[in-house]
Amino acid sequence: MGEWGIACARLDSATPTPPTADEGLTLEPRYGVPIGVVLLGAACLALLPLWGGARWLALGVALFGLLLALQTAQLRLQFADAELVVRRNTSVIRRFPYAAWLGWRLFWPAVPVLFFFREERSIHLLPMLFDARALRERLEHHLAPLGPGAPSSPL
Numbered sequence: 001m002g003e004w005g006i007a008c009a010r011l012d013s014a015t016p017t018p019p020t021a022d023e024g025l026t027l028e029p030r031y032g033v034p035i036g037v038v039l040l041g042a043a044c045l046a047l048l049p050l051w052g053g054a055r056w057l058a059l060g061v062a063l064f065g066l067l068l069a070l071q072t073a074q075l076r077l078q079f080a081d082a083e084l085v086v087r088r089n090t091s092v093i094r095r096f097p098y099a100a101w102l103g104w105r106l107f108w109p110a111v112p113v114l115f116f117f118r119e120e121r122s123i124h125l126l127p128m129l130f131d132a133r134a135l136r137e138r139l140e141h142h143l144a145p146l147g148p149g150a151p152s153s154p155l
Helices: 032-047 054-074 132-143
Strands: 075-079 083-088 091-097 101-107 114-119 123-127
Touching: 032 054, 054 075, 075 132, 101 132
Parallel strands: none
Antiparallel strands: 075 083, 083 091, 101 114, 114 123
């Protein structure tokens, strides 16, 4: 995962390793954020009478939404006993041991669109491409409590 949570080319394991039943729960994909970004791109077209560059802005935002939709179709978060495993199809991209986590937060609880977590050496910000309720439940199960206040408290 890249610093901003969009899957980058760094692979810890290029060998396909299909999940087994004892490795934990895999979150279901949710397409709400990608669809919202594509719709935001379409809404940018309303700026056309005011600004000629709105067409390019709309195209860029819509393409970003389509990239998020592709990532939603390919990426999976799997909660194992000791780590969060990020998979692309059947290949493991990265493993995040819970012991190295300092905290986490879901931004905008009413309509969660971002998932932030911090490890000892890095921070990660991911778009919400999966079921937010299940994500919160699994994080609270594996990582509670993480600091002062609720598990989703600011870091």
